[in-house]
Amino acid sequence: MVHKKQNSTMRKLEIILPFGSLSTIMAPKISKKASSQEIKSSAFSVEISDGSVLTGELDEKQNSQPIANILLVHGLASSCHDPSVVRQAHFLARKGFRVLRLNHRNAGSGKNKAIGFYHADRSQDIVDALVGLTKVYSQHSWIIVGQSLSGNMLLKALGEAKNQALFEQCKCIGAIAVSPIIDLGRSSKRMKKPLLGFFDQVFTQAMKAYLNRIDNGIGTELKNDIRSARNLAELDEKFVAKALGLQNAEEYYSQATAMNVLESIKLPTTIIFAKNDPIAPGTLSIIQAVQNPLVKKCITVFGGHLSFLSVSLPEMRLAFAGDRKVWESCQDLVRGREC
Numbered sequence: 001m002v003h004k005k006q007n008s009t010m011r012k013l014e015i016i017l018p019f020g021s022l023s024t025i026m027a028p029k030i031s032k033k034a035s036s037q038e039i040k041s042s043a044f045s046v047e048i049s050d051g052s053v054l055t056g057e058l059d060e061k062q063n064s065q066p067i068a069n070i071l072l073v074h075g076l077a078s079s080c081h082d083p084s085v086v087r088q089a090h091f092l093a094r095k096g097f098r099v100l101r102l103n104h105r106n107a108g109s110g111k112n113k114a115i116g117f118y119h120a121d122r123s124q125d126i127v128d129a130l131v132g133l134t135k136v137y138s139q140h141s142w143i144i145v146g147q148s149l150s151g152n153m154l155l156k157a158l159g160e161a162k163n164q165a166l167f168e169q170c171k172c173i174g175a176i177a178v179s180p181i182i183d184l185g186r187s188s189k190r191m192k193k194p195l196l197g198f199f200d201q202v203f204t205q206a207m208k209a210y211l212n213r214i215d216n217g218i219g220t221e222l223k224n225d226i227r228s229a230r231n232l233a234e235l236d237e238k239f240v241a242k243a244l245g246l247q248n249a250e251e252y253y254s255q256a257t258a259m260n261v262l263e264s265i266k267l268p269t270t271i272i273f274a275k276n277d278p279i280a281p282g283t284l285s286i287i288q289a290v291q292n293p294l295v296k297k298c299i300t301v302f303g304g305h306l307s308f309l310s311v312s313l314p315e316m317r318l319a320f321a322g323d324r325k326v327w328e329s330c331q332d333l334v335r336g337r338e339c
Helices: 020-031 083-094 123-134 149-159 161-169 184-190 194-213 220-228 232-243 249-256 259-264 283-288 321-335
Strands: 002-006 011-016 039-047 053-061 069-073 098-102 142-147 172-178 269-274 295-300 309-313 317-320
Touching: 011 321, 020 083, 020 194, 020 309, 020 317, 039 083, 039 123, 053 083, 069 083, 069 123, 069 149, 083 098, 083 142, 083 317, 083 321, 098 123, 123 142, 123 149, 123 161, 142 149, 142 321, 149 161, 149 172, 149 249, 149 259, 149 269, 172 321, 184 232, 184 249, 194 220, 194 232, 220 232, 232 249, 259 283, 269 283, 269 321, 283 295, 295 321, 317 321
Parallel strands: 069 098, 069 142, 142 172, 172 269, 269 295
Antiparallel strands: 002 011, 011 309, 039 053, 053 098, 309 317
């Protein structure tokens, strides 16, 4: 996909690279070089409704007033310290936003500060974190950005009636879901296929390592279930569903998906998604069917999963078109108009 950008001397082209799986693999490695010295970072923590504490990192441009606050939530088997999360946060901070990178329960620097573990049906944690952080950063409006699994969690939180007044009270002006995994069951099955086994094993091993670090809320029997899981689908079936008191993984997927509440979203929301996403195959048809006028669909032909790795011509400089799209969507939310 080609994007045209105009500067004072010549027209530039930005081309999103076509290789979905390869771009998805490359993005974290390239992201390590994309953080910025202009940005001041500091740790934060916030207590949520069950007494758990979530942690994170705040990024903002030095000596400037923020345009708005952005709550940025990482995807599965990641944390707020993931190079791709830091890259996107620093990009947005350079553009004038205060960005708060949130760790899910016991992830990253939040190890053993919360009860239990995070999973696809923890969308209320995002709402609770927003409410708690608003008490500290109350002078500016909020935008929430959810990546991958957290994109689904965010969309579910937005569509549930119980949260709508809270979003209004927190001065949340909108949300952005990047590469959301909405059809959880189909994604899980897709990653078991031979060509995508790499992703399955990366997620599985990372989640098992995360779960084995937690001392609070996971008993010995459940630890054994974690150990015996050979892939992500088995981890969901043997451990997650069992820990939640559900019959099986299919019940977990059905309970956690945002699919059934997308038409109920009351805030301006943008979904950024690539047609060649190798991890979330069912999401495209779901979002294309949404009739809610408040849900904007920014669909690219290429981009992979959370990558949108692009090259600018004629400089041949690698960049991330998805970061720019998130920034443009944030600008439009602040201006109070659709992009």
